Amino acid sequence: MKELKVSPIKHGTVIDHIECGMALKVLKILGLTEEPPEDTTSVIIHVPGSKGCKDIVKLENKELKKKEVNQIALISPDATINIIRDSEVVKKYRVELPDTVIGIVKCGNPNCITNFHEPVEPKFIVESRSPVVLRCAYCNRKLEDVTANLL
Amino acid sequence: MYSPLITMKFRGMDLVSIRDLTVPQMNRIMDVAEGMVPIAKGEKVSKLLDGKILATLFYEPSTRTKLSFESAMMRLGGRVIGFSDPKSSSVAKGETLADTIRMADAYSDLIVLRYRNEGAARLAADFSEVPVINAGDGAGQHPTQTLLDLFTIREEMGEINGKNIALLGDLKYGRTVHSLSEALAMFGAKLSFVSPRGLEMPAETVENVEKIGTKPLITNCLDDVIADADILYVTRIQKERFADLAEYKKVAGSFQVNTELLEKAKKSMRVMHPLPRVTEIDPEVDSTPHALYFRQAFNGVPVRMALMALIMGATE
């Protein structure tokens, strides 16, 4: 018997193993803050688990594509995407950091052009995945502290 | 084997960082620049860029870079629009760089930009259809300075490969020395980094140079390199980097290039400097055969002519 904190969903997506406290950031990155009212989005924050605390997001009637979710790898490298059909998990994949990260973190260089009022989103080239090394596509500096620069 | 079709494509390209260029491309620019020298001197007339308009957008003061770009364009028969005082333009009214670039894009065939923020030229290239050349973005890149430095060394020494090149001064904050070091390494030069304590070459640049395949000599003492150097590339040491004036004077003194120091150098050794200089090169050096910095400054014109002719597709 599965233990479910919220009522089970019939069709949709469960984003599991989100870094503790990052669920709302995940929704923001995925642009899921204005879903149609008939489709419930459940956000469960601070779920105790075997590896400490995690967050979970459950989206009804929406199947997220792998490409759409990869951007969250930066803030939740261990997140899994579970596609639910007829109340069963039919597909499961882990997020993977893409080659570029756009609009999620700002550049740590205060003199970088992206930190001024210009119509561009901060953009980083992923130079290495473990450890994560991001280089600003504009000023070319390495981003030293990802968490401190989350948007 | 390299394909000339891929590596030699210039037409329409942006030049934001020296890393946008391959070694064959840099060689090609230098070859074309050589042919431009008589035109740059006014001994020959050219109409190569007849009808073309260059926009020079200088948000920060610069004499040499702006004038040499403008001279280069006019020597090739083109025309120039632009500003060097953003207070006199709509920038003062709070217009974004992106919008100014969109406007310059509509009015010109090529944009040269100097801006206070790092990454500005990359942003400009995003918003512009016409090519953008970076003429300095804050503490970032200044690729045409690197090109003219390479050209000057090649012109004077015949080649760059195997030459002992000592970079001297503030190597930590000096904008030109980081990309120059990497480019010199790509050409097979032997490098020495000589700086006051605390103003050493950043670890990242040292690492990059080593990755390219040369291990630089790193020292705080000019005497370690002066006898072997073929080129002494001098940069400014700024007062503001020191806690007190006495300390600055002591350091500046021990890094000054003067005729006494030059006695320890090879006869063929040449002194370069991106200019403007303050006290780091004694004016008495100017009249010695060691002084290469005025020639270097002149070379900004033929090198920028070559670059613009190639980017405009007027030269293959």
Ligand SMILES: Nc1ncnc2c1ncn2[C@@H]1O[C@H](COP(=O)(O)OP(=O)(O)OP(=O)(O)O)[C@@H](O)[C@H]1O
């Ligand atoms: N029908 C459903 N409605 C809502 N949530 C569901 C449904 N089915 C599964 N889940 C949730 O989706 C996540 C993945 O389910 P799964 O059954 O694969 O769990 P698991 O075996 O613990 O997987 P993992 O090893 O990835 O943690 C869990 O958080 C689970 O509670």
Ligand SMILES: [Mg+2]
């Ligand atoms: Mg589980």
Ligand SMILES: [Zn+2]
């Ligand atoms: Zn940046």
